[in-house]
Amino acid sequence: MTKNPNDVVAQSGGPTAVINSSACGVIQQAHKSGKIGCVLGATNGILGVLSEDLFDISAEKPETIEALKRTPAAAIGSCRYKLKSLEESRADFERILDVFRAHDIRYFFYAGGNDSMDTADKVNKLAADSGYELVCIGIPKTVDNDLAFTDHCPGYGSVAKYVATCAMEAGRDTEALYTHDTCTILEVMGRNAGWIAAATGLAARCPEDAPHLIYVPESPFYFDKLVSDVKQVLREFGRVFIVAGEGLKNEKGEYITADKGAFGTDAFGHLQLGGVADMLKAVIEDQVGIKARCNRLGTNQRSAMHFASLTDVNEAYMCGQMAVKAALGGENGKMVTLVRQDKPKYRCTTGLAELRDVANGEKKLPPEYINDSGNHITDAMRDYVRPLVRGEAPITIGDDGLPVFMRFERKPLEKKLPKYM
Amino acid sequence: MTKNPNDVVAQSGGPTAVINSSACGVIQQAHKSGKIGCVLGATNGILGVLSEDLFDISAEKPETIEALKRTPAAAIGSCRYKLKSLEESRADFERILDVFRAHDIRYFFYAGGNDSMDTADKVNKLAADSGYELVCIGIPKTVDNDLAFTDHCPGYGSVAKYVATCAMEAGRDTEALYTHDTCTILEVMGRNAGWIAAATGLAARCPEDAPHLIYVPESPFYFDKLVSDVKQVLREFGRVFIVAGEGLKNEKGEYITADKGAFGTDAFGHLQLGGVADMLKAVIEDQVGIKARCNRLGTNQRSAMHFASLTDVNEAYMCGQMAVKAALGGENGKMVTLVRQDKPKYRCTTGLAELRDVANGEKKLPPEYINDSGNHITDAMRDYVRPLVRGEAPITIGDDGLPVFMRFERKPLEKKLPKYM
Numbered sequence: 112m113t114k115n116p117n118d119v120v121a122q123s124g125g126p127t128a129v130i131n132s133s134a135c136g137v138i139q140q141a142h143k144s145g146k147i148g149c150v151l152g153a154t155n156g157i158l159g160v161l162s163e164d165l166f167d168i169s170a171e172k173p174e175t176i177e178a179l180k181r182t183p184a185a186a187i188g189s190c191r192y193k194l195k196s197l198e199e200s201r202a203d204f205e206r207i208l209d210v211f212r213a214h215d216i217r218y219f220f221y222a223g224g225n226d227s228m229d230t231a232d233k234v235n236k237l238a239a240d241s242g243y244e245l246v247c248i249g250i251p252k253t254v255d256n257d258l259a260f261t262d263h264c265p266g267y268g269s270v271a272k273y274v275a276t277c278a279m280e281a282g283r284d285t286e287a288l289y290t291h292d293t294c295t296i297l298e299v300m301g302r303n304a305g306w307i308a309a310a311t312g313l314a315a316r317c318p319e320d321a322p323h324l325i326y327v328p329e330s331p332f333y334f335d336k337l338v339s340d341v342k343q344v345l346r347e348f349g350r351v352f353i354v355a356g357e358g359l360k361n362e363k364g365e366y367i368t369a370d371k372g373a374f375g376t377d378a379f380g381h382l383q384l385g386g387v388a389d390m391l392k393a394v395i396e397d398q399v400g401i402k403a404r405c406n407r408l409g410t411n412q413r414s415a416m417h418f419a420s421l422t423d424v425n426e427a428y429m430c431g432q433m434a435v436k437a438a439l440g441g442e443n444g445k446m447v448t449l450v451r452q453d454k455p456k457y458r459c460t461t462g463l464a465e466l467r468d469v470a471n472g473e474k475k476l477p478p479e480y481i482n483d484s485g486n487h488i489t490d491a492m493r494d495y496v497r498p499l500v501r502g503e504a505p506i507t508i509g510d511d512g513l514p515v516f517m518r519f520e521r522k523p524l525e526k527k528l529p530k531y532m
Numbered sequence: 533m534t535k536n537p538n539d540v541v542a543q544s545g546g547p548t549a550v551i552n553s554s555a556c557g558v559i560q561q562a563h564k565s566g567k568i569g570c571v572l573g574a575t576n577g578i579l580g581v582l583s584e585d586l587f588d589i590s591a592e593k594p595e596t597i598e599a600l601k602r603t604p605a606a607a608i609g610s611c612r613y614k615l616k617s618l619e620e621s622r623a624d625f626e627r628i629l630d631v632f633r634a635h636d637i638r639y640f641f642y643a644g645g646n647d648s649m650d651t652a653d654k655v656n657k658l659a660a661d662s663g664y665e666l667v668c669i670g671i672p673k674t675v676d677n678d679l680a681f682t683d684h685c686p687g688y689g690s691v692a693k694y695v696a697t698c699a700m701e702a703g704r705d706t707e708a709l710y711t712h713d714t715c716t717i718l719e720v721m722g723r724n725a726g727w728i729a730a731a732t733g734l735a736a737r738c739p740e741d742a743p744h745l746i747y748v749p750e751s752p753f754y755f756d757k758l759v760s761d762v763k764q765v766l767r768e769f770g771r772v773f774i775v776a777g778e779g780l781k782n783e784k785g786e787y788i789t790a791d792k793g794a795f796g797t798d799a800f801g802h803l804q805l806g807g808v809a810d811m812l813k814a815v816i817e818d819q820v821g822i823k824a825r826c827n828r829l830g831t832n833q834r835s836a837m838h839f840a841s842l843t844d845v846n847e848a849y850m851c852g853q854m855a856v857k858a859a860l861g862g863e864n865g866k867m868v869t870l871v872r873q874d875k876p877k878y879r880c881t882t883g884l885a886e887l888r889d890v891a892n893g894e895k896k897l898p899p900e901y902i903n904d905s906g907n908h909i910t911d912a913m914r915d916y917v918r919p920l921v922r923g924e925a926p927i928t929i930g931d932d933g934l935p936v937f938m939r940f941e942r943k944p945l946e947k948k949l950p951k952y953m
Contacts, residue, residue, distance in 0.1 A: 122708070125709070126704070126705050126708045126709065155711045158711055182704070183701050183704055183705070184701070184704035184705045184707065184708040185708035185709070186704075186708070188708060188711075189708045189709050190709070190711050191709065191711075192711075272933055272934070275934055276838050276934055276935055277832045277836075279934060279935060279937070280604050280605070280832060280835040280836060280837055280838065280935075281830070281831045281832050281835055283547070283603070283604055283605035283835060283937060284547050284604070284605045284831040284834065284835040285831070286605065287543070287547045287605040287606035287607070287609060287610045288546070288547065288606070288610050288611070288612065290576050290579060290609075290611050290612075290613075295830075295831060297832075313932060313933075313934060314934060316932075404830060404831060405828065405830060406828065406829060406830030406831055406832050407826065407827065407828045407830070408827060408829065408832065409702070409716075409825060409826060409827030409828070410702045410705040410706070410716060410825060410827055411698045411701060411702050411718075411827050411829065413705065414701040414702055414704060414705040415698075415701060416701055417697050417701065417839050418838050418839060420933065422933075497932050497933065500932070500933035500934065501932075501933035502933065503929065508924065509737075511734060511737075511918050511921070511922075512693055512734075512841065512843075512918065512921035512922035512923065513693070513696055513697055513700060513734060513735060513921065514697055514700060514701075516700070516704060
């Protein structure tokens with residue numbers, strides 16, 4: 112241990128192609144600063160802190176740390192453990208501070224979505240109340256792009272690039288065979304926000320290009336409208352390519368898949384969705400009388416490092432760096448935000464927002480990004496997403512023709528506290 | 533029209549990332565030879581011939597033709613129309629010859645699978661019987677890799693590279709969250725042959741890498757074996773990543789999804805499959821008590837130009853070239869094959885096989901490529917597939933950060949015959 116206090120970096124929620132780039136930014140900036148002792152990794156997010164499962168990232172090889180930029184998912188380990196209010200989860204919060212104290216951790220960098228920002232905020236408040244000097248800085252991360260106070264979220268640009276490309280490619284497949292397979296439905300992620308589905312609209316450079324129809328959770332979904340939309344596109348092009356966000360809702364705001372009854376809830380209480388494309392397929396085959404196919408990219412869309420956006424990778428790294436700079440510059444209780452400048456051309460810098468504000472916000476697709484028919488996007492959406500998908504992130508390819516990803520050696524930190532729970 | 537006779541190039545069956553590369557090889561070689569008049573495209577395969585829907589590819593811009601190498605699916609248009617025996621489909625076969633005669637077509641290059649080779653063979657026989665000079669050469673094409681007499685099929689290397697990468701990436705996602713999402717199932721294509729599923733085994737460079745379990749149609753599938761396999765992997769790694777071929781069968785050779793009753797048949801009489809991963813998920817959640825996720829890549833796996841194998845693209849092009857060279861060299865009624873030389877290093881040349889032999893063959897995974905437990909691959913399979921996925925095919929990326937694909941202008945040939953059917 113050096114004399115400087117340590118930091119801990121942790122990852123939370125659904126992985127992305129670039130959350131490791133943010134971690135890389137934190138680690139390399141912390142090392143560069145000379146003001147932080149060891150960079151510690153919390154295995155599986157806040158769970159790793161609670162269980163004192165920490166490892167010394169500073170002891171990893173520099174090339175391993177550098178390779179974080181080219182590795183998808185969450186190399187430190189993520190979790191979906193949600194802490195409740197300070198009152199309800201008091202023991203958890205106390206334990207977190209105990210672990211921080213035991214390892215002289217004075218900086219907590221947490222990459223995640225709303226729930227993670229909420230956790231970081233509460234840890235920060237308790238530390239202040241307890242007189243423990245701690246700096247908590249959040250790093251935005253979510254493929255869903257639904258965090259408020261930031262122009263966009265690291266992770267979104269890469270999923271946008273990938274799903275748009277998938278729509279374009281599978282669209283050509285549908286086009287090639289349209290004497291036979293007249294309908295393809297691509298189901299993409301997006302529980303409450305249609306940002307991912309909307310991004311596929313970029314693939315439609317002209318009206319005959321896929322996707323012809325895009326449905327997002329922000330627009331109420333009607334099956335009879337679907338049927339008439341499909342018939343209209345078939346009349347025009349003889350084929351139809353549909354993108355459906357997984358969280359489509361009816362006019363009452365209920366998930367259209369909810370009455371299937373087969374879906375549980377995750378640890379955050381979110382409905383676990385699936386099967387939207389299957390439902391659309393069944394209705395189209397029955398009521399339009401054509402054959403439909405479903406592609407469900409699932410977790411492949413958020414881990415597609417092999418075609419990640421270079422812009423996204425670079426911005427994610429910058430968020431990590433800026434988190435450390437902000438912490439060392441005297442900021443606390445903030446999340447790094449991305450600030451867009453569009454003129455004369457796209458440029459992205461960072462800002463800061465209060466953790467507590469981010470925790471309570473949710474950014475949906477604004478109405479002006481959805482067309483009047485509620486079945487495609489507008490040019491405003493295209494202008495928003497286009498700069499985010501530019502550039503192809505470099506990856507390492509092995510002699511076997513496949514990507515090479517890093518794994519940490521994970522030298523565990525000696526535990527100093529009794530076992531918790 | 534020049535004095536030289538024309539050729540027609542047509543595409544059939546499910547598209548791939550590289551069937552257009554083969555078309556490019558045919559077109560460019562035909563032009564280069566100086567012995568072929570116009571290269572005509574048959575819109576949607578043999579259907580385009582029957583309906584006299586032909587267009588003049590030689591009139592397309594050279595850069596459009598060159599861009600075929602970087603465009604997935606079937607740019608000329610594909611179909612799933614199956615001609616029966618000469619006796620049963622006599623009118624169709626006569627019509628094909630009528631169209632060939634009307635447009636002075638003396639060369640027929642058909643890229644497809646078994647069924648297409650069968651069609652080409654029968655057209656060829658009828659031409660010979662009728663005294664019409666015609667040369668028919670087949671070009672192998674199928675992501676399923678199930679054609680006999682060829683070491684591998686153009687299209688397979690690219691789908692292999694992509695699905696293995698997807699297994700690797702989604703595997704990291706499962707690994708990152710394995711306190712929560714303990715099981716992921718990736719469903720891949722392969723109706724009767726497990727070549728695609730088996731290719732994902734390349735992603736497992738060490739035992740903890742995904743996929744941990746691979747199930748192929750060649751090994752009888754038992755649900756109780758699945759449950760014990762999953763429990764075994766969970767004990768060892770705390771997570772499990774499964775790849776399932778869509779055509780898994782029980783010990784009686786029946787599709788395990790067949791009793792769901794929801795699947796029709798395609799125009800070739802093949803069972804249309806789907807839902808294998810959903811079935812596995814249901815059984816695992818019920819009998820192992822963990823949460824499982826399904827990713828179904830669908831048509832995205834066979835159209836993933838953005839990460840296609842350069843080896844595959846080059847070999848597909850070579851098959852197209854060699855088809856023309858063979859035709860002009862006096863061969864007839866043959867399909868171009870790929871011939872592997874492994875020592876001192878991988879090298880691929882071409883050979884020829886009789887169309888009628890190819891039409892009746894089907895190449896499944898040999899037993900020595902599947903491990904004794906029937907749940908993963910062997911080193912022999914790794915050695916087979918590794919060279920096929922090497923290299924990344926170049927693509928064109930637009931200013932919007934997405935791939936750019938070509939479309940033909942499709943200058944239609946004037947119809948000379950009465951409408952058919």
